[in-house]
Amino acid sequence: MDWDDLRIALAVVRHGSLSAAARALGTTQPTVSRRLDAFERRTGAKLFERAKEGLTPTPLCAALIEGMDRMEEGALTVERRLAARDTGLQGSITVTSLDWFGDYVMAPIMARFGGLHPLVSLALINDGRRYNLSRGEADIAFRPGVFDQEDIIERKVAEIAFGLYASPAYLEQHGLPDFGSGCAGQSILMLHETAPRTPLTDWLRNIAPDARSILRTNGIWSQLAAAESGEALAVLPRLLVDKRLTLRRIETPRPGPVLTVRMGVHQDMRKTPRMRAFMDFAVRELELRAAELNPR
Template structure:
Protein backbone atom coordinates (compact mmCIF):
# COMPACT_ATOMS: atom_id res chain seq x y z
CA UNK A 1 0.00 0.00 0.00
CA UNK A 2 1.56 3.35 -1.02
CA UNK A 3 2.48 5.69 1.77
CA UNK A 4 0.54 9.00 1.83
CA UNK A 5 2.45 11.84 0.29
CA UNK A 6 3.77 14.34 2.82
CA UNK A 7 2.67 17.92 2.26
CA UNK A 8 5.16 20.60 3.21
CA UNK A 9 3.56 23.44 5.13
CA UNK A 10 4.72 26.96 5.88
CA UNK A 11 4.73 28.06 9.52
CA UNK A 12 3.20 31.41 8.51
CA UNK A 13 0.22 29.52 7.05
CA UNK A 14 -0.12 27.52 10.24
CA UNK A 15 -0.13 30.76 12.21
CA UNK A 16 -3.02 32.03 10.10
CA UNK A 17 -5.01 28.89 10.90
CA UNK A 18 -4.09 29.15 14.58
CA UNK A 19 -5.20 32.80 14.74
CA UNK A 20 -8.60 31.91 13.27
CA UNK A 21 -8.94 29.02 15.70
CA UNK A 22 -8.02 31.23 18.64
CA UNK A 23 -10.21 34.20 17.80
CA UNK A 24 -13.14 32.52 16.11
CA UNK A 25 -13.49 34.70 13.02
CA UNK A 26 -11.50 36.10 10.11
CA UNK A 27 -11.93 39.70 11.25
CA UNK A 28 -10.85 39.00 14.85
CA UNK A 29 -7.84 37.02 13.60
CA UNK A 30 -6.90 39.88 11.29
CA UNK A 31 -7.03 42.41 14.14
CA UNK A 32 -4.86 40.17 16.32
CA UNK A 33 -2.29 39.77 13.52
CA UNK A 34 -2.30 43.41 12.47
CA UNK A 35 -3.56 42.72 8.97
CA UNK A 36 -6.86 42.81 7.06
CA UNK A 37 -9.77 40.39 6.92
CA UNK A 38 -9.47 39.81 3.13
CA UNK A 39 -5.77 38.96 3.55
CA UNK A 40 -6.50 36.38 6.25
CA UNK A 41 -9.35 34.90 4.17
CA UNK A 42 -7.20 34.69 1.03
CA UNK A 43 -4.26 33.07 2.83
CA UNK A 44 -6.47 30.58 4.66
CA UNK A 45 -8.15 29.54 1.41
CA UNK A 46 -4.78 29.11 -0.30
CA UNK A 47 -3.47 27.03 2.63
CA UNK A 48 -6.47 24.73 2.57
CA UNK A 49 -6.07 24.22 -1.20
CA UNK A 50 -2.37 23.48 -0.68
CA UNK A 51 -2.97 20.74 1.90
CA UNK A 52 -6.12 19.50 0.15
CA UNK A 53 -8.20 19.57 3.35
CA UNK A 54 -10.75 22.03 4.72
CA UNK A 55 -9.91 23.19 8.22
CA UNK A 56 -13.04 25.29 8.62
CA UNK A 57 -16.64 24.92 7.51
CA UNK A 58 -18.13 28.09 6.06
CA UNK A 59 -21.71 28.90 7.00
CA UNK A 60 -24.10 31.77 7.67
CA UNK A 61 -22.86 31.95 11.25
CA UNK A 62 -19.23 32.25 10.13
CA UNK A 63 -16.41 29.73 10.39
CA UNK A 64 -16.61 26.50 12.35
CA UNK A 65 -13.47 24.37 12.86
CA UNK A 66 -13.54 20.87 11.42
CA UNK A 67 -12.60 17.93 13.69
CA UNK A 68 -9.11 17.98 12.14
CA UNK A 69 -8.62 21.66 12.98
CA UNK A 70 -9.78 21.07 16.54
CA UNK A 71 -7.36 18.13 16.87
CA UNK A 72 -4.49 20.26 15.56
CA UNK A 73 -5.14 23.17 17.91
CA UNK A 74 -3.10 21.92 20.88
CA UNK A 75 -0.09 21.07 18.70
CA UNK A 76 -0.27 24.45 16.95
CA UNK A 77 -0.38 26.18 20.35
CA UNK A 78 2.80 24.39 21.43
CA UNK A 79 4.53 25.21 18.14
CA UNK A 80 3.57 28.86 18.48
CA UNK A 81 4.80 29.07 22.08
CA UNK A 82 8.07 27.45 21.06
CA UNK A 83 8.55 29.81 18.11
CA UNK A 84 7.83 32.83 20.31
CA UNK A 85 10.30 31.61 22.93
CA UNK A 86 12.96 31.34 20.22
CA UNK A 87 12.13 34.85 18.97
CA UNK A 88 12.42 36.25 22.50
CA UNK A 89 15.77 34.50 22.99
CA UNK A 90 17.08 35.98 19.77
CA UNK A 91 15.75 39.42 20.71
CA UNK A 92 17.42 39.11 24.12
CA UNK A 93 20.85 38.32 22.71
CA UNK A 94 23.60 40.45 24.22
CA UNK A 95 23.99 43.16 21.61
CA UNK A 96 24.91 45.87 24.08
CA UNK A 97 23.07 49.17 24.17
CA UNK A 98 21.76 49.03 20.64
CA UNK A 99 18.67 47.85 18.81
CA UNK A 100 14.95 48.62 19.01
CA UNK A 101 12.71 48.96 22.05
CA UNK A 102 8.96 48.90 21.47
CA UNK A 103 6.94 50.35 24.34
CA UNK A 104 3.17 50.39 24.75
CA UNK A 105 1.18 52.74 26.95
CA UNK A 106 -2.14 54.56 26.86
CA UNK A 107 -3.85 57.93 27.08
CA UNK A 108 -2.07 60.79 28.87
CA UNK A 109 0.47 58.45 30.47
CA UNK A 110 1.93 57.66 27.06
CA UNK A 111 1.63 61.17 25.64
CA UNK A 112 2.91 63.21 28.57
CA UNK A 113 5.13 60.86 30.57
CA UNK A 114 6.37 57.91 28.49
CA UNK A 115 6.94 59.70 25.15
CA UNK A 116 9.33 62.38 26.47
CA UNK A 117 11.03 59.76 28.64
CA UNK A 118 11.68 57.57 25.59
CA UNK A 119 12.99 60.54 23.64
CA UNK A 120 15.46 61.38 26.42
CA UNK A 121 16.58 57.75 26.67
CA UNK A 122 17.12 57.46 22.91
CA UNK A 123 18.98 60.79 22.83
CA UNK A 124 21.40 59.42 25.45
CA UNK A 125 21.81 56.06 23.68
CA UNK A 126 22.24 56.82 20.01
CA UNK A 127 22.22 53.19 18.86
CA UNK A 128 18.84 52.49 20.48
CA UNK A 129 15.66 53.19 18.49
CA UNK A 130 12.56 53.65 20.63
CA UNK A 131 9.01 53.12 19.37
CA UNK A 132 5.88 54.05 21.33
CA UNK A 133 2.46 52.56 20.64
CA UNK A 134 0.00 54.66 22.63
CA UNK A 135 -3.18 52.62 22.48
CA UNK A 136 -5.78 51.34 24.93
CA UNK A 137 -5.56 47.85 23.42
CA UNK A 138 -3.81 45.26 25.59
CA UNK A 139 -0.62 44.16 23.85
CA UNK A 140 0.71 40.66 24.49
CA UNK A 141 4.32 40.89 25.65
CA UNK A 142 4.81 37.12 25.34
CA UNK A 143 4.05 37.43 21.64
CA UNK A 144 6.42 40.41 21.38
CA UNK A 145 3.66 42.83 20.42
CA UNK A 146 5.82 45.14 22.54
CA UNK A 147 8.91 44.82 24.75
CA UNK A 148 7.79 46.98 27.69
CA UNK A 149 4.33 48.12 28.77
CA UNK A 150 3.24 50.97 31.04
CA UNK A 151 -0.26 50.62 32.44
CA UNK A 152 -2.57 51.90 35.16
CA UNK A 153 -3.57 49.21 37.61
CA UNK A 154 -2.88 45.51 37.25
CA UNK A 155 -1.71 43.50 34.23
CA UNK A 156 -3.98 40.72 33.00
CA UNK A 157 -1.06 38.75 31.55
CA UNK A 158 0.46 36.52 34.23
CA UNK A 159 3.88 35.56 32.83
CA UNK A 160 5.41 39.03 33.25
CA UNK A 161 7.75 40.80 35.59
CA UNK A 162 5.70 43.76 36.84
CA UNK A 163 7.06 46.69 38.79
CA UNK A 164 5.03 49.46 40.39
CA UNK A 165 6.87 52.71 39.63
CA UNK A 166 4.62 55.50 40.87
CA UNK A 167 1.15 56.68 41.72
CA UNK A 168 -0.57 59.32 39.63
CA UNK A 169 -2.49 61.86 41.69
CA UNK A 170 -5.64 63.53 40.36
CA UNK A 171 -7.09 66.91 41.34
CA UNK A 172 -10.11 69.06 40.61
CA UNK A 173 -9.43 71.87 38.12
CA UNK A 174 -11.15 74.88 36.59
CA UNK A 175 -10.07 77.96 34.67
CA UNK A 176 -9.75 81.37 36.42
CA UNK A 177 -12.57 82.66 34.21
CA UNK A 178 -14.87 79.83 35.29
CA UNK A 179 -14.17 80.47 38.99
CA UNK A 180 -14.73 84.18 38.51
CA UNK A 181 -18.16 83.57 36.97
CA UNK A 182 -19.34 80.75 39.24
CA UNK A 183 -17.37 81.29 42.43
CA UNK A 184 -15.59 78.63 44.41
CA UNK A 185 -17.62 75.43 44.70
CA UNK A 186 -19.44 74.67 47.95
CA UNK A 187 -18.45 71.09 48.65
CA UNK A 188 -20.63 70.74 51.74
CA UNK A 189 -23.70 71.25 49.53
CA UNK A 190 -22.33 69.16 46.63
CA UNK A 191 -21.37 72.07 44.33
CA UNK A 192 -24.84 73.29 43.23
CA UNK A 193 -24.75 75.71 40.31
CA UNK A 194 -21.53 74.23 38.94
CA UNK A 195 -20.80 72.13 35.86
CA UNK A 196 -18.51 69.12 35.60
CA UNK A 197 -17.09 66.86 32.91
CA UNK A 198 -16.91 63.09 33.42
CA UNK A 199 -15.19 60.27 31.61
CA UNK A 200 -17.43 58.37 29.21
CA UNK A 201 -18.53 55.06 30.71
CA UNK A 202 -17.25 53.16 27.66
CA UNK A 203 -13.72 54.36 28.48
CA UNK A 204 -13.63 52.15 31.57
CA UNK A 205 -13.43 52.53 35.31
CA UNK A 206 -11.08 55.17 36.74
CA UNK A 207 -9.92 55.94 40.26
CA UNK A 208 -11.47 59.41 40.40
CA UNK A 209 -15.00 58.68 39.15
CA UNK A 210 -16.72 58.17 42.51
CA UNK A 211 -14.52 60.82 44.13
CA UNK A 212 -15.75 63.50 41.74
CA UNK A 213 -19.37 62.35 41.90
CA UNK A 214 -19.23 62.56 45.70
CA UNK A 215 -17.63 66.02 45.74
CA UNK A 216 -19.94 67.47 43.08
CA UNK A 217 -23.10 65.44 43.56
CA UNK A 218 -25.30 68.47 42.86
CA UNK A 219 -23.29 69.75 39.91
CA UNK A 220 -24.61 69.38 36.39
CA UNK A 221 -22.78 66.95 34.11
CA UNK A 222 -22.47 68.88 30.84
CA UNK A 223 -20.16 66.52 28.97
CA UNK A 224 -18.80 62.97 28.97
CA UNK A 225 -15.68 62.30 26.92
CA UNK A 226 -13.33 59.35 26.45
CA UNK A 227 -9.98 61.13 26.66
CA UNK A 228 -7.88 63.71 28.41
CA UNK A 229 -7.51 66.16 25.52
CA UNK A 230 -11.24 66.87 25.35
CA UNK A 231 -11.35 67.28 29.14
CA UNK A 232 -8.52 69.80 28.98
CA UNK A 233 -10.04 71.75 26.10
CA UNK A 234 -13.43 72.13 27.79
CA UNK A 235 -11.97 73.09 31.17
CA UNK A 236 -9.50 75.59 29.71
CA UNK A 237 -12.36 77.14 27.71
CA UNK A 238 -14.01 77.98 31.03
CA UNK A 239 -17.09 75.78 30.67
CA UNK A 240 -16.76 73.32 33.55
CA UNK A 241 -14.65 71.68 36.24
CA UNK A 242 -13.03 68.26 35.82
CA UNK A 243 -10.77 65.77 37.56
CA UNK A 244 -7.41 65.80 35.78
CA UNK A 245 -4.02 64.14 36.36
CA UNK A 246 -1.75 66.52 38.25
CA UNK A 247 1.23 65.47 36.14
CA UNK A 248 -0.48 67.22 33.23
CA UNK A 249 -2.79 69.84 34.69
CA UNK A 250 -0.36 71.40 37.19
CA UNK A 251 1.77 72.49 34.24
CA UNK A 252 -1.06 74.26 32.41
CA UNK A 253 -1.08 78.02 33.19
CA UNK A 254 -4.74 78.28 32.17
CA UNK A 255 -5.86 75.91 34.96
CA UNK A 256 -6.28 76.27 38.72
CA UNK A 257 -6.34 73.34 41.10
CA UNK A 258 -9.15 73.58 43.64
CA UNK A 259 -8.54 72.37 47.19
CA UNK A 260 -11.13 69.77 48.20
CA UNK A 261 -12.17 68.28 51.55
CA UNK A 262 -11.59 64.73 50.27
CA UNK A 263 -8.11 63.31 49.76
CA UNK A 264 -7.08 63.34 46.11
CA UNK A 265 -7.36 59.94 44.44
CA UNK A 266 -4.28 58.18 43.10
CA UNK A 267 -3.83 55.62 40.37
CA UNK A 268 -0.90 53.16 40.31
CA UNK A 269 1.49 53.21 37.35
CA UNK A 270 3.08 49.84 36.61
CA UNK A 271 5.68 48.69 34.12
CA UNK A 272 5.66 45.16 32.73
CA UNK A 273 8.29 43.22 30.79
CA UNK A 274 8.66 39.57 29.80
CA UNK A 275 11.27 37.76 31.95
CA UNK A 276 13.10 36.54 28.82
CA UNK A 277 13.87 40.16 27.88
CA UNK A 278 14.40 42.01 31.17
CA UNK A 279 18.17 41.34 31.31
CA UNK A 280 18.79 42.37 27.71
CA UNK A 281 21.20 45.33 28.06
CA UNK A 282 19.03 47.89 26.28
CA UNK A 283 15.85 46.75 28.10
CA UNK A 284 17.61 46.65 31.47
CA UNK A 285 19.04 50.11 30.89
CA UNK A 286 15.63 51.49 29.95
CA UNK A 287 13.89 49.92 32.97
CA UNK A 288 16.41 51.55 35.33
CA UNK A 289 16.21 54.83 33.42
CA UNK A 290 12.40 54.89 33.63
CA UNK A 291 12.42 54.34 37.39
CA UNK A 292 14.88 57.24 37.88
CA UNK A 293 13.05 59.54 35.48
CA UNK A 294 9.71 59.21 37.23
CA UNK A 295 11.34 60.37 40.46
CA UNK A 296 13.19 63.33 38.98
CA UNK A 297 11.09 64.55 36.07
CA UNK A 298 7.53 64.07 37.31
CA UNK A 299 7.15 65.43 40.85
CA UNK A 300 3.35 65.32 40.49
CA UNK A 301 3.70 61.53 40.42
CA UNK A 302 4.39 59.83 43.72
CA UNK A 303 7.39 57.50 43.15
CA UNK A 304 7.47 54.21 45.03
Protein backbone atom coordinates in the same frame (compact mmCIF):
# COMPACT_ATOMS: atom_id res chain seq x y z
CA MET B 1 3.00 22.86 7.36
CA ASP B 2 3.73 26.59 7.46
CA TRP B 3 3.42 28.06 10.98
CA ASP B 4 2.46 31.42 9.45
CA ASP B 5 -0.70 29.83 8.01
CA LEU B 6 -1.65 28.42 11.39
CA ARG B 7 -0.90 31.78 12.99
CA ILE B 8 -3.35 33.46 10.61
CA ALA B 9 -6.05 30.90 11.37
CA LEU B 10 -5.49 31.34 15.11
CA ALA B 11 -5.73 35.14 14.80
CA VAL B 12 -9.08 34.82 12.98
CA VAL B 13 -10.38 32.54 15.75
CA ARG B 14 -9.24 34.94 18.46
CA HIS B 15 -10.44 38.18 16.90
CA GLY B 16 -13.59 36.94 15.17
CA SER B 17 -13.17 38.55 11.76
CA LEU B 18 -10.69 38.92 8.92
CA SER B 19 -10.32 42.66 9.46
CA ALA B 20 -9.67 42.35 13.21
CA ALA B 21 -7.19 39.53 12.61
CA ALA B 22 -5.40 41.65 9.98
CA ARG B 23 -5.05 44.55 12.42
CA ALA B 24 -3.65 42.25 15.09
CA LEU B 25 -1.16 40.75 12.64
CA GLY B 26 -0.15 44.07 11.13
CA THR B 27 -1.31 43.16 7.63
CA THR B 28 -4.37 43.68 5.40
CA GLN B 29 -7.74 41.96 5.25
CA PRO B 30 -7.27 40.74 1.62
CA THR B 31 -3.93 39.19 2.58
CA VAL B 32 -5.47 37.33 5.53
CA SER B 33 -8.39 36.14 3.39
CA ARG B 34 -6.09 34.99 0.56
CA ARG B 35 -3.71 33.14 2.91
CA LEU B 36 -6.58 31.47 4.75
CA ASP B 37 -8.26 30.31 1.51
CA ALA B 38 -4.95 28.96 0.17
CA PHE B 39 -4.29 27.09 3.43
CA GLU B 40 -7.72 25.42 3.34
CA ARG B 41 -7.29 24.41 -0.31
CA ARG B 42 -3.80 23.03 0.26
CA THR B 43 -4.79 20.95 3.30
CA GLY B 44 -8.31 20.04 2.17
CA ALA B 45 -9.54 21.11 5.61
CA LYS B 46 -12.42 23.53 6.06
CA LEU B 47 -11.62 25.63 9.13
CA PHE B 48 -14.34 28.28 9.02
CA GLU B 49 -17.99 28.63 8.02
CA ARG B 50 -18.48 31.87 6.08
CA ALA B 51 -21.62 33.95 6.63
CA LYS B 52 -22.68 37.58 6.45
CA GLU B 53 -22.21 37.82 10.21
CA GLY B 54 -18.58 36.73 9.94
CA LEU B 55 -16.50 33.57 10.25
CA THR B 56 -17.34 30.72 12.64
CA PRO B 57 -14.76 28.01 13.43
CA THR B 58 -15.77 24.54 12.24
CA PRO B 59 -15.62 21.63 14.74
CA LEU B 60 -12.31 20.63 13.17
CA CYS B 61 -10.88 24.10 13.71
CA ALA B 62 -12.13 24.15 17.30
CA ALA B 63 -10.37 20.84 17.92
CA LEU B 64 -7.11 22.24 16.55
CA ILE B 65 -7.07 25.45 18.61
CA GLU B 66 -5.34 23.96 21.67
CA GLY B 67 -2.56 22.57 19.49
CA MET B 68 -2.18 25.87 17.65
CA ASP B 69 -2.00 27.70 20.99
CA ARG B 70 0.87 25.43 22.10
CA MET B 71 2.68 25.89 18.78
CA GLU B 72 2.35 29.66 19.08
CA GLU B 73 3.68 29.68 22.64
CA GLY B 74 6.65 27.57 21.53
CA ALA B 75 7.39 29.89 18.63
CA LEU B 76 7.10 32.97 20.85
CA THR B 77 9.44 31.43 23.42
CA VAL B 78 12.04 30.86 20.70
CA GLU B 79 11.60 34.44 19.44
CA ARG B 80 11.95 35.92 22.93
CA ARG B 81 15.08 33.94 23.69
CA LEU B 82 16.65 34.92 20.40
CA ALA B 83 15.75 38.55 21.08
CA ALA B 84 17.19 38.26 24.60
CA ARG B 85 20.62 37.07 23.47
CA ASP B 86 23.51 39.23 24.64
CA THR B 87 23.87 41.71 21.79
CA GLY B 88 24.91 44.68 23.90
CA LEU B 89 23.24 48.04 23.62
CA GLN B 90 21.78 47.59 20.17
CA GLY B 91 18.53 46.28 18.77
CA SER B 92 14.91 47.32 19.11
CA ILE B 93 12.75 48.20 22.11
CA THR B 94 8.98 48.69 21.79
CA VAL B 95 7.35 50.45 24.72
CA THR B 96 3.61 50.68 25.25
CA SER B 97 2.00 53.24 27.51
CA LEU B 98 -1.32 54.98 27.98
CA ASP B 99 -2.67 58.23 26.66
CA TRP B 100 -1.12 61.39 28.13
CA PHE B 101 1.47 59.57 30.27
CA GLY B 102 3.11 58.12 27.18
CA ASP B 103 2.94 61.39 25.27
CA TYR B 104 3.97 63.75 28.04
CA VAL B 105 6.23 61.67 30.28
CA MET B 106 7.61 58.62 28.46
CA ALA B 107 8.27 60.18 25.04
CA PRO B 108 10.91 62.66 26.35
CA ILE B 109 12.56 59.92 28.44
CA MET B 110 12.77 57.62 25.43
CA ALA B 111 14.10 60.40 23.21
CA ARG B 112 16.90 61.10 25.69
CA PHE B 113 17.80 57.42 25.90
CA GLY B 114 17.77 57.16 22.10
CA GLY B 115 20.14 60.12 21.86
CA LEU B 116 22.60 58.38 24.18
CA HIS B 117 22.38 54.99 22.44
CA PRO B 118 22.19 55.43 18.66
CA LEU B 119 22.27 51.66 17.97
CA VAL B 120 19.03 51.10 19.90
CA SER B 121 15.84 51.50 17.85
CA LEU B 122 13.00 52.78 20.03
CA ALA B 123 9.25 52.73 19.37
CA LEU B 124 6.48 54.10 21.58
CA ILE B 125 2.87 52.93 21.25
CA ASN B 126 0.22 54.86 23.18
CA ASP B 127 -3.00 52.90 23.14
CA GLY B 128 -5.86 52.07 25.48
CA ARG B 129 -5.48 48.41 24.51
CA ARG B 130 -3.38 46.37 26.94
CA TYR B 131 -0.64 44.98 24.73
CA ASN B 132 0.35 41.37 25.44
CA LEU B 133 4.02 41.26 26.43
CA SER B 134 4.04 37.45 26.42
CA ARG B 135 3.07 37.44 22.75
CA GLY B 136 5.69 40.01 21.83
CA GLU B 137 3.23 42.79 21.01
CA ALA B 138 5.55 45.09 23.00
CA ASP B 139 8.68 44.66 25.11
CA ILE B 140 8.01 46.95 28.07
CA ALA B 141 4.79 48.51 29.37
CA PHE B 142 4.22 51.54 31.60
CA ARG B 143 0.66 51.73 32.83
CA PRO B 144 -1.53 52.13 35.92
CA GLY B 145 -2.87 49.06 37.63
CA VAL B 146 -1.34 45.61 37.92
CA PHE B 147 -0.23 43.12 35.29
CA ASP B 148 -2.31 39.95 35.24
CA GLN B 149 0.16 37.60 33.51
CA GLU B 150 2.30 35.27 35.58
CA ASP B 151 5.39 35.60 33.37
CA ILE B 152 5.56 39.41 33.67
CA ILE B 153 8.00 41.06 36.07
CA GLU B 154 6.56 44.36 37.30
CA ARG B 155 7.81 47.27 39.36
CA LYS B 156 6.17 50.40 40.75
CA VAL B 157 7.84 53.39 39.07
CA ALA B 158 5.64 56.44 39.71
CA GLU B 159 2.65 57.91 41.50
CA ILE B 160 0.47 60.37 39.60
CA ALA B 161 -1.57 62.94 41.54
CA PHE B 162 -4.89 64.17 40.14
CA GLY B 163 -7.06 67.13 41.01
CA LEU B 164 -10.42 68.68 40.15
CA TYR B 165 -10.28 71.46 37.53
CA ALA B 166 -12.54 73.96 35.80
CA SER B 167 -12.01 76.87 33.45
CA PRO B 168 -12.43 80.47 34.70
CA ALA B 169 -15.37 80.84 32.30
CA TYR B 170 -17.12 77.81 33.77
CA LEU B 171 -16.61 79.04 37.34
CA GLU B 172 -17.86 82.51 36.44
CA GLN B 173 -21.07 81.01 35.09
CA HIS B 174 -21.65 78.22 37.63
CA GLY B 175 -19.71 79.28 40.70
CA LEU B 176 -17.52 77.10 42.87
CA PRO B 177 -18.94 73.63 43.55
CA ASP B 178 -20.82 73.24 46.83
CA PHE B 179 -19.51 69.90 48.08
CA GLY B 180 -21.82 70.02 51.09
CA SER B 181 -24.81 69.78 48.75
CA GLY B 182 -23.25 67.09 46.55
CA CYS B 183 -22.40 69.61 43.78
CA ALA B 184 -25.99 69.87 42.60
CA GLY B 185 -26.24 72.02 39.49
CA GLN B 186 -22.66 71.33 38.42
CA SER B 187 -21.59 69.48 35.25
CA ILE B 188 -18.78 66.93 35.23
CA LEU B 189 -16.75 64.94 32.71
CA MET B 190 -16.26 61.22 33.31
CA LEU B 191 -13.83 58.62 32.01
CA HIS B 192 -15.02 55.30 30.64
CA GLU B 193 -14.67 52.88 33.51
CA THR B 194 -11.61 50.66 33.24
CA ALA B 195 -9.91 48.90 36.15
CA PRO B 196 -6.84 51.20 36.36
CA ARG B 197 -8.98 54.35 36.34
CA THR B 198 -11.70 53.25 38.75
CA PRO B 199 -10.17 55.31 41.61
CA LEU B 200 -10.66 58.49 39.56
CA THR B 201 -14.34 57.89 38.84
CA ASP B 202 -15.02 56.63 42.38
CA TRP B 203 -13.40 59.74 43.88
CA LEU B 204 -15.40 62.09 41.67
CA ARG B 205 -18.68 60.33 42.40
CA ASN B 206 -17.92 60.52 46.12
CA ILE B 207 -17.30 64.26 46.26
CA ALA B 208 -19.89 65.25 43.63
CA PRO B 209 -22.70 62.67 43.78
CA ASP B 210 -25.37 65.06 42.51
CA ALA B 211 -23.41 66.61 39.64
CA ARG B 212 -24.58 65.80 36.12
CA SER B 213 -22.25 63.84 33.88
CA ILE B 214 -22.43 65.44 30.43
CA LEU B 215 -19.73 63.42 28.63
CA ARG B 216 -17.71 60.22 28.97
CA THR B 217 -14.40 59.86 27.13
CA ASN B 218 -11.64 57.26 27.03
CA GLY B 219 -8.65 59.57 27.43
CA ILE B 220 -7.21 62.42 29.45
CA TRP B 221 -6.48 64.65 26.45
CA SER B 222 -10.18 64.74 25.52
CA GLN B 223 -11.09 65.48 29.14
CA LEU B 224 -8.62 68.36 29.18
CA ALA B 225 -9.95 69.85 25.94
CA ALA B 226 -13.57 69.60 27.09
CA ALA B 227 -12.75 71.19 30.46
CA GLU B 228 -10.87 74.04 28.75
CA SER B 229 -13.94 74.70 26.59
CA GLY B 230 -15.74 75.81 29.76
CA GLU B 231 -18.45 73.17 29.79
CA ALA B 232 -17.70 71.09 32.89
CA LEU B 233 -15.44 70.06 35.78
CA ALA B 234 -12.86 67.31 35.19
CA VAL B 235 -10.39 65.17 37.15
CA LEU B 236 -6.97 65.69 35.55
CA PRO B 237 -3.27 65.00 36.28
CA ARG B 238 -1.69 67.84 38.24
CA LEU B 239 1.57 67.50 36.29
CA LEU B 240 -0.29 68.21 33.07
CA VAL B 241 -2.58 70.98 34.26
CA ASP B 242 -1.28 72.93 37.27
CA LYS B 243 0.78 75.33 35.15
CA ARG B 244 -1.96 75.97 32.59
CA LEU B 245 -3.68 79.34 32.80
CA THR B 246 -6.75 77.94 31.07
CA LEU B 247 -7.80 75.83 34.07
CA ARG B 248 -8.01 76.36 37.82
CA ARG B 249 -7.59 73.63 40.42
CA ILE B 250 -10.45 73.55 42.93
CA GLU B 251 -9.94 72.76 46.60
CA THR B 252 -11.83 69.59 47.49
CA PRO B 253 -12.93 68.10 50.83
CA ARG B 254 -10.85 64.99 50.15
CA PRO B 255 -7.31 64.92 48.69
CA GLY B 256 -7.21 64.22 44.99
CA PRO B 257 -6.74 60.60 43.84
CA VAL B 258 -3.30 59.14 43.13
CA LEU B 259 -2.71 56.46 40.49
CA THR B 260 0.26 54.12 40.72
CA VAL B 261 2.15 53.49 37.47
CA ARG B 262 3.97 50.18 37.07
CA MET B 263 6.59 49.02 34.58
CA GLY B 264 6.24 45.48 33.24
CA VAL B 265 8.57 43.30 31.17
CA HIS B 266 8.51 39.62 30.23
CA GLN B 267 10.79 37.55 32.45
CA ASP B 268 12.70 36.25 29.40
CA MET B 269 13.63 39.79 28.37
CA ARG B 270 14.45 41.57 31.60
CA LYS B 271 18.19 40.79 31.61
CA THR B 272 18.81 41.71 27.98
CA PRO B 273 21.42 44.50 28.08
CA ARG B 274 19.41 47.03 26.08
CA MET B 275 16.22 46.30 28.08
CA ARG B 276 18.07 46.48 31.39
CA ALA B 277 19.77 49.73 30.40
CA PHE B 278 16.54 51.34 29.27
CA MET B 279 14.55 50.24 32.33
CA ASP B 280 17.23 51.53 34.70
CA PHE B 281 17.37 54.81 32.77
CA ALA B 282 13.57 55.22 32.81
CA VAL B 283 13.34 54.49 36.54
CA ARG B 284 16.01 57.11 37.31
CA GLU B 285 14.29 59.70 35.14
CA LEU B 286 10.92 59.04 36.77
CA GLU B 287 12.51 59.29 40.22
CA LEU B 288 13.88 62.72 39.30
CA ARG B 289 10.36 63.84 38.38
CA ALA B 290 8.65 62.28 41.41
CA ALA B 291 7.82 65.65 43.01
CA GLU B 292 6.27 66.88 39.75
CA LEU B 293 4.28 63.71 39.22
CA ASN B 294 2.87 63.72 42.73
CA PRO B 295 3.12 67.23 44.26
CA ARG B 296 2.25 67.46 47.92
